[in-house]
Amino acid sequence: MMTVTESDAGSDAGTARRRSAALRDGLGVGLGVGVSGLAFGAAAVTAGLSVAQACTLSLVAFTGASQFALVGVVGSGGALATGTLGAVLLGGRNALYGLRLADLLRVRGWRRLAAAQVVIDETTAVATAQPDRASARTGFYVTAVSLYLAWNLTTLVGALGASRVGDPAAFGLDTLGPAVFLALLWPRLSAGGTERRVAAAAAVIAVGATPLLPSGVPVMLAAAAALPVLLRPGRGARADAEEQP
Template sequence: MTAPHRADSAPGPVPTSGRAADPATAAARARPDAAVVRDALGVGLAVGASGLAFGIAGATAHLTLWQTCALSLLVFTGASQFALVGALAAGAAPLAAVAGALFLGVRNCLYGLRLGPRLRLPRRLRPFAAQIVIDETTAVTLVQPDQRSARIGFGVTGGSLYLVWNLSTLGGALGAGALGDPSRYGLDAAGPAVFLALLWPRLREGGEERSVALLGALLALAAVPLLPAGVPVLLAVLAVPAVALLGRARKGGAGKGGDGA
């Protein structure tokens, strides 16, 4: 009597809620640590090599070897570093150059808000982790399927990138110093070129990113003949709220049009 009743009420094993029925999700969660390390190292080594261009850019801006290396050790966010030395090379006041770099670095604080709940690192490690919260570590961390993989991806990407970036910065600064004036060899264009290379993938996505870039460029170009060096870069930041307000206005107009129809 009991056996047929069991067969009717439970025809097969019931999967637990902890095991996903989606094969893709299950495969992703079974991803080995070695695969995460391999991908993280690839990002860290590839992007870290760009520190060579920053070392050259620092020499172009007439920074000393120690000043250039200190920026990579302490600041460690490529966009802000290139913006700072670029403004200094253009003759901007140090305060204006630092302000522009800080504007670009604010996004790392927002990254930290996303990564904190994902990583849940012990309190004693958080000050060290904050130093490597940048674009690349955020991207690698957020695509991981679980907390263990996220921690591995974050640590390996940040550690390898930090090491290679600082070593290549030293190499670039030493090489540029040995060559003399970098502008004689066209090396003064290396910094801006790498900056644009890092920015280009975002511009290809289109949307608000492209609109902000175009409006910011127009504002900066219009201000160059009128304002001191370094100030046009700060003025270009106004493109962010302008594009945001325009986007809200368009959405509001579309919503009203839809209601009227």
């Protein structure tokens, strides 16, 4: 990741340039992805949540995949307890992002309480793509603020819009949930063979378990598709070596 030379890192012009690049990245992702709150708001109301419930979920949970997962279970009439568990487990990746970001952001005290809420896919992606700590922090916070505002505002608009639309399925809104995940996952699937094998195994596990287990459980079970990397020391060590600069 640290590709910047010592002399460039020391110059004010270089610092300013990298921070404005981080600002652009952050605003682009924040506003671009934030607009898909429209899809969430519409999907939530389509599934049977009230407008207030959809907005509360976006304000408090603020992690798209978990929100879509809970809404999916509500819409399919699954057990709410299992659906909640599945949605929270899906948010487990944010804990892993937090582990990664703690060293990069170095937030202390009460500020950690606020920063934690915006540790999600997009902020992690922008922060870890920056060449130095200062621009990583800029990228993280710019993405966080623009995405939080856009996501919550468009959730409200989408929820109000869908509640006025007769049959949202007629507009193809039920396709938006899986399409959002597919678009977010795409760069990783096209990048690595291990990623594609884990993805294929996860899809087989989830689809195979769907007729047998309560809604929400098959998705949780699919996390097992990533387990083989724990059992293969060679592979893990090699992947680690490739990450070294």
